[in-house]
Amino acid sequence: MGTRPTAAPATPLATTAAPARRAARTPARLLAALLALLACVAAAHAADFSDTAISWRYGQRFREPYSAADIQKNVIALTHISTYAYGSNYFNADLLQSDKNDPASLTQDAGAQEAYIVYRHTLDIGAVLGRELRFGAVKGVGAVLGFDWNTKNDVGYSSRKRMLVVGPTLIWNVTVSGVPGVLSTGNRGQRASTPMVRAEYHF
Template sequence: MLTKISPFLLCALCAAPACAADWSDTALGYRVGRHYAEPFNPSYIGKNIVSLTHVRGGAYGSDYVNLDVLKSDHVDSHATEAYLLYRHTFSLGERFGLTAGADFNWKNDPGYGSKKRMLVLGPTLKVPVNGLLNVSIYALWESNRPVGVTERYHYDTHPMLNAVWALPVESGWTFEGYMNYIAAKGLDEFGTQTSPELNIDAQLMYDFSNAVGMKPGRVKAGFEYQYWRNKFGNPHRIPGSTAKTPMLRAEYHF
């Protein structure tokens, strides 16, 4: 890599034996936007999001842990959400890995109140490019227990196609992001057929570390845009099921 990339992308990159020496990175992030969307809410939502990320790796693979804490404005009932994600990638050679992990979330909005649990397992392919491009296929075992549901509901096991990239653009700049295509997961907990969802999150980030007198890779900021169709598997006809969200993003690496 020509430049330092985000912790998530480093996790994917260092599934290969090239990262034989142990290493770790911890980062505090912040992003803000005013055009978030939530299913069944027809209005734009403002959110402030703080993230704490830790990633470490070695000869046999890597670990990635990320906690997002999201605070909505009045349009989303001033809701607070926490989303915890963990991934471990086992190295299976220079170009392949096996990734396993889990997602957990909790949100206190009165309309749905998500309490998601999800297990993830699948292979990862590292594509040889100038930078990083990883492609994975996962099986997802997802469940939830929202407001009005007395027992935890388990969706059908379903696949996800995931791509992660970090590509150098100019000196100090990287084009980073991910794409998730998630197949329909059967009926939801209310008996409605779910739809396939597409989530693309792209970032153009600049390393400001030299400008503030720090080592390269310490301070990054830039622009982010997320397109999320059929969010959480809700059909496109439902208001708020498609998000088109520009954001400002900043990261500090300890």
Template sequence: MKHFTTTVTAALLTLGTAQPAQALDWMDNTVGYRFGTRFAEPYNPQDIRKHIVNLTHASGHAYGSNYMNLDILKSDRKDDSATEAYLLYRHTWDIGKLSGKEFKGAGMRGLGLTAGFDWNHKNDKGYASRKQMLVAGPTLMVDVPGFLNISLLALWESNNPIGVPKRYRYDTHAMLNAAWGIPLGSGWSFEGYVNYIGSKGRNEFGGPTAPETNLDMQLMYDLSTAAGLKPGKLKAGIEYQYWRNKFGNPSNVPGSLAQTPMIRAEYHF
């Protein structure tokens, strides 16, 4: 676990500092922290306290954009005092820039093709997730202040938790995703994402899965000027996550519904 975290962190920071080699037009790296006391985990009826540190890289080049996020999550004893690493990467190719044809107008800023992966590792004693997932599909870039991207992605997901002798592959399923960052003025911004994920067939133990709804949104305030920094460097605010049928577990499973308020702070560099 320690080796993986060190390796991924180094890779993330290397990507973030590789501007000349990548010919990046823009880049934003973030280290952040969030905390909440009402996290939920399937088959666990208790509210769980978690500290989360994230490293994020976002950048754009002549033909598209990159997004990478690594969360390190630390649970309290109600979740075996577990540590989890969750890594997400997405690359979006701008079809208009690649083809020389503009896909603009009628509220569109552009059209893209997105591909990437998710990877996680958790060391709890009950399930111990080892998720791997590839994603691919089209992305609509909506013409709004800031950004709003809407993607329809195919998901190829597998896992190899405790009690499963070999990696189990779920049915290929779909996800409708929207991600946004909207400036509200006077230093405020509204940011977040929402995923609607279709059922992925039977789980690795033979039980049914259910469609998921995962909404994560933040209201952030720019504290940079008060801290003597350039605008956009230091932000803090509140975050809320609503996750129904978490990880595809049906609603009759304890802990399958998360309604989690959090505090959040982040430094951009």
């Protein structure tokens, strides 16, 4: 009598489903943590002006390095802007969900997930010193500190950006369509996870 072939053991569903569930929960948990962080920052000092918004965007023709395919993405953004006696804060977090043309792994059709966070704090040096640092068209002098942070769980690129930003800035009085405002320009040194120093001009 011939030997009966032995069937390969079935892969438990939990071993494949659990990572997918954890990946799906990641954006929601990150968004909740960012909202809590903003609440703590707002409580730390009284803001003269504060605006926080949650937005959703969708596109069908995104591209990624090493792939010529059009990728559909849903993007949820949390954006916060505030000013206080000594400066201003800008914060933005994008949570991006790709379709199957940008897979999270070679063994599943689920799309990759990405988070990209930007934070900038502008400190008004004149306000800290208690005197105006005004000259010509310049309203004041400040310092900018911040960071970019990014992570993605795709197959090929797996972006992991870590970048610190610091440098001086000039604050200008400007009027656009009769509405007064301020314009900040600066030269910022940036240190990234891949060594890099460059000038950044921010408007």
